[in-house]
Amino acid sequence: MLSNPLDFEKPIAELDDLINELKKVSADPAERTEAVTNGIDIEAEISRFESAREQMARQVYANLTPWNEVQMARHVDRPYTLDYIGMIFEEFLELHGDRTNADDPAIVGGVARFGSRQVVVMGHQKARDLKGRQLRNFGSARPAGFRKALRLMKLAEKFHRPIIVFVDTPAAEANLTAEEDGISETIAVCLREMVMLTVPIVVAVIGEGGSGGALGIAVGDRVLMLEHSVYSVIPPEGCAAILWNDRNRAAEAAGALKLTAKHALEFGLVDSVLEEPLGGAHRNPTGMAAQLKQAILESLAELAPLSSEELINQRYERFRNMGRWIEVDSTTDSAIQA
Amino acid sequence: MARGGWFSRPSRNSGSQINVPEGLWSKCPGCSEITFNKDLERNLNVCPKCSYHHRLNLQLRLSLTVDEGSFEEINAAVASVDPLSFPDYSVKMKRDTAKTGMNDGITTGRAKIEGRPLIIGVADFGFMGGSMGSVAGEKIVRAMETGAAEAKPVVLFTASGGARMQEGLFSLMQMAKTSAGAARLDRAGVPYIVVLTHPTTAGVYASYASLGDVILAEPGATVGFAGLRVGNQNMGVKLPDDFQTSEFQFRCGMVDRVVPRKELRTTLSRLLAFFGEETENAQ
Numbered sequence: 001m002l003s004n005p006l007d008f009e010k011p012i013a014e015l016d017d018l019i020n021e022l023k024k025v026s027a028d029p030a031e032r033t034e035a036v037t038n039g040i041d042i043e044a045e046i047s048r049f050e051s052a053r054e055q056m057a058r059q060v061y062a063n064l065t066p067w068n069e070v071q072m073a074r075h076v077d078r079p080y081t082l083d084y085i086g087m088i089f090e091e092f093l094e095l096h097g098d099r100t101n102a103d104d105p106a107i108v109g110g111v112a113r114f115g116s117r118q119v120v121v122m123g124h125q126k127a128r129d130l131k132g133r134q135l136r137n138f139g140s141a142r143p144a145g146f147r148k149a150l151r152l153m154k155l156a157e158k159f160h161r162p163i164i165v166f167v168d169t170p171a172a173e174a175n176l177t178a179e180e181d182g183i184s185e186t187i188a189v190c191l192r193e194m195v196m197l198t199v200p201i202v203v204a205v206i207g208e209g210g211s212g213g214a215l216g217i218a219v220g221d222r223v224l225m226l227e228h229s230v231y232s233v234i235p236p237e238g239c240a241a242i243l244w245n246d247r248n249r250a251a252e253a254a255g256a257l258k259l260t261a262k263h264a265l266e267f268g269l270v271d272s273v274l275e276e277p278l279g280g281a282h283r284n285p286t287g288m289a290a291q292l293k294q295a296i297l298e299s300l301a302e303l304a305p306l307s308s309e310e311l312i313n314q315r316y317e318r319f320r321n322m323g324r325w326i327e328v329d330s331t332t333d334s335a336i337q338a
Numbered sequence: 339m340a341r342g343g344w345f346s347r348p349s350r351n352s353g354s355q356i357n358v359p360e361g362l363w364s365k366c367p368g369c370s371e372i373t374f375n376k377d378l379e380r381n382l383n384v385c386p387k388c389s390y391h392h393r394l395n396l397q398l399r400l401s402l403t404v405d406e407g408s409f410e411e412i413n414a415a416v417a418s419v420d421p422l423s424f425p426d427y428s429v430k431m432k433r434d435t436a437k438t439g440m441n442d443g444i445t446t447g448r449a450k451i452e453g454r455p456l457i458i459g460v461a462d463f464g465f466m467g468g469s470m471g472s473v474a475g476e477k478i479v480r481a482m483e484t485g486a487a488e489a490k491p492v493v494l495f496t497a498s499g500g501a502r503m504q505e506g507l508f509s510l511m512q513m514a515k516t517s518a519g520a521a522r523l524d525r526a527g528v529p530y531i532v533v534l535t536h537p538t539t540a541g542v543y544a545s546y547a548s549l550g551d552v553i554l555a556e557p558g559a560t561v562g563f564a565g566l567r568v569g570n571q572n573m574g575v576k577l578p579d580d581f582q583t584s585e586f587q588f589r590c591g592m593v594d595r596v597v598p599r600k601e602l603r604t605t606l607s608r609l610l611a612f613f614g615e616e617t618e619n620a621q
Contacts, residue, residue: 171564172544172563174563174564175575176575176577176578176581178563179562179563179581179582179586179590180590181590182590182591182592183544183563184543184544184547184548184562184563184592185544185548185592187513187544187545187548188513188517188520188543188544188545188546188547188548188549189548189549191513191514191517191518191545192517192518192520192521192524192549193521195514195517195518195521196521196525211501211510211541212510212513212540212541212544212545215510215511215513215514216544219514219517219518231507231510232506232507232510233501233502233503233505233506233507233509233510233541234501234503239503242503243425243503256422256424256425257422257424257503257506257507258422258506258507259506259507263506263507264507267421267507267508269507269508269511315518316518316521316522319511319514319515319518320479320515320518320519322472322475322508322511322512322514322515323471323472323473323475323476323505323508323511323512323515324419324421324472324505324508325416325417325418325419325472325473325476326416326417326418326419327415327416327417328415328417328441329415
């Protein structure tokens with residue numbers, strides 16, 4: 001049964017309704033008798049519709065457009081950072097504050113036990129209800145959030161603990177207060193300092209990887225993406241506004257931006273994509289969490305033997321080499337060979 | 339999108355078409371006065387009446403900043419590709435290459451200011467809004483790596499609408515890439531100076547442009563995080579008249595000095611002396 005179905009999930013939801021109706025009939029002795037006397041085999045019908053539903057779901061989720069992936073990544077039922085922390089780690093103790101002037105609830109973090117390891121874990125935090133959304137600012141971090149994140153990363157470094165980061169934000173906060181408080185500078189400093197941290201950093205994009213607000217805490221040695229998460233230089237709505245002066249063409253922009261997990265992997269900008277349960281992580285959060293836990297464990301195991309210097313060098317080279325360009329013969333006039 | 343004070347300010351974008359005035363006269367986007375072009379040039383492309391700082395192209399910027407004949411370009415051959423096959427990207431690149439004679443919006447090289455060597459990078463807004471794609475990121479990192487290897491100060495003049503969305507996630511990653519370059523410079527103890535020019539916003543401002551040991555800004559430049567059309571989170575909030583300008587960022591503590599163009603070379607020279615001179619208290 002789908003809660004909060006997206007537009008492209010409607011046909012599946014309709015089948016679910018049908019199956020539910022049949023199950024009600026099956027459970028009600030009077031209706032059941034009536035159906036049987038009419039020659040209807042309820043159990044056979046249910047199983048026929050269930051297999052049709054399964055087939056349809058496979059087909060729908062195998063053919064999602066980039067915009068559908070954005071919708072999935074933003075789905076209100078999708079597990080958020082604290083959900084995963086609860087399912088993956090033990091003894092999580094949240095730590096607060098940027099040691100300057102605030103605690104930003106849009107980024108949460110703290111210490112936790114991960115199997116036999118003590119780790120620092122953090123991530124953007126969204127919420128499902130109105131009050132929570134206001135508190136978490138829709139997962140859009142303010143400068144205090146980035147300062148807190150960096151402070152916790154330095155804590156990890158000081159005590160030689162690996163860092164695990166969950167990314168799920170539409171973008172960094174961009175209002176007057178954020179600007180006055182130096183949002184650009186705090187993101188930039190996070191980027192610079194993360195490159196030089198002496199401990200392993202594993203990043204998982206679990207929902208929206210929204211431009212600088214995401215990357216600001218995502219300079220990792222390993223970057224994983226969930227199948228239906230997205231990672232983009234600009235929100236598709238913003239891209240559509242700039243290109244065509246029309247925010248309603250976001251779906252088209254999502255296609256042009258190639259912001260899906262599959263593309264990010266193809267471009268070599270992330271290390272792996274974790275397959276989600278059919279219909280998305282929110283249809284089976286514990287299954288997703290178990291898989292994510294396994295992937296983080298493997299990443300940490302790969303990084304464990306590296307010295308601090310090796311870690312930093314590899315991280316530097318990793319990000320330093322990102323990009324696609326060509327070298328043209330500068331003596332010719334026709335420089336561009338695109 | 340109600341942006342309050344924003345619209346009441348003179349539009350700088352409308353002035354962009356005449357940043358290098360052609361013909362005898364031009365109209366100032368700051369005060370709408372008509373100025374004799376020779377007077378404008380003599381005044382470093384700063385309006386003699388209202389001090390509006392017209393944008394400079396590469397040649398003018400270099401001629402106003404570095405010692406005559408000292409500039410030697412490096413990495414000129416790095417050029418863009420179209421990794422996403424993004425709509426109209428190749429067309430726009432060809433158009434702007436023809437318009438500016440450059441491969442991309444940023445030019446880097448070795449130069450001297452009053453005899454002191456430095457690595458300089460100059461962004462030109464005329465090439466796709468100075469946006470940062472793979473080429474800008476690569477040239478900036480190479481400039482920083484050269485600066486670190488040769489122990490020469492790196493001075494970057496920024497002018498960019500932000501990351502180049504036509505290269506998608508590749509462009510976003512240039513924020514991390516250029517910041518990695520800045521980290522390497524930082525750890526190598528090599529000076530890094532940023533000069534924010536009109537406009538420096540979004541992904542560029544939120545990465546290498548905010549990481550200078552010293553950050554200078556030209557008067558009146560747009561400097562800020564979110565562009566006008568991307569976010570409208572300020573609905574209903576009265577914005578200060580100088581929101582997202584050099585002066586605003588200066589007030590917020592993000593800029594060391596707002597430096598009029600005619601004082602820029604001497605200011606840079608003063609800083610280079612601070613960084614470069616052997617003094618008695620040096621260990």
